[in-house]
Amino acid sequence: MIEDEDSNGDSNLLRCGEMKMVWVRDIDSLYNFIGYVVLRAPNRFPIEDYLVPDVQMDLDRAFVELRRGIAFVCPQDSGQEETLSRLLDASLIAYKTGNEVSGAHHLHAFQDCIFKK
Numbered sequence: 001m002i003e004d005e006d007s008n009g010d011s012n013l014l015r016c017g018e019m020k021m022v023w024v025r026d027i028d029s030l031y032n033f034i035g036y037v038v039l040r041a042p043n044r045f046p047i048e049d050y051l052v053p054d055v056q057m058d059l060d061r062a063f064v065e066l067r068r069g070i071a072f073v074c075p076q077d078s079g080q081e082e083t084l085s086r087l088l089d090a091s092l093i094a095y096k097t098g099n100e101v102s103g104a105h106h107l108h109a110f111q112d113c114i115f116k117k
Contacts, residue, residue, distance in 0.1 A: 021051060021055055021057070022065075022068075023036075023057075023065045024065045024066070024068045024069040024072070026072060027069075027072045027073065029069075030066075030069035030072055030073070030114070031111070031114075031115060033062075033065060033066065033069065034066065034069075034107055034110065034111045036062075037062045037063075037066065037107060038104050038107050038108070040057075040062075041059055041062060041095050041100070041103060041104070041107075042059045042095040042096070042100060042103065043058075043059070045057040045058055045059075045062070059092070059095055059096070063088055063091075063092050066088055066107075066110070067085070067088060070084050070085065070088075073114050080113070083113060084110055084113060084114070087106050087107075087109050087110040087113065088106075088107075088110060090102075090106045091103045091104075091106035091107045091110065094106060
């Protein structure tokens with residue numbers, strides 16, 4: 001799905017402006033996207049021929065999408081939101097410092113907090 005943002009930061013689908021790909025649209029797509037990131041991070045994201053270079057998936061964009069998913073699973077300003085954000089922070093730092101195993105472990109912990117009950 002392609003989405004853009006207006007000057008207020010509000011999302012609008014298929015409007016003129018700077019387009020970006022939206023990968024996480026609901027809880028199911030979040031689940032799938034976590035697996036995609038675990039398999040592709042930090043630098044094995046494929047080049048999609050239908051996307052311009054400035055919207056291709058990379059590590060930073062992947063974590064923006066993962067953070068988008070938090071809104072689907074918990075209310076804003078909740079304790080769970082903070083826990084999930086901290087797990088994503090730890091994962092991103094691990095990936096950026098070359099520790100792929102730790103990054104993946106933190107993403108699995110993120111996934112378990114959401115989907116294991």
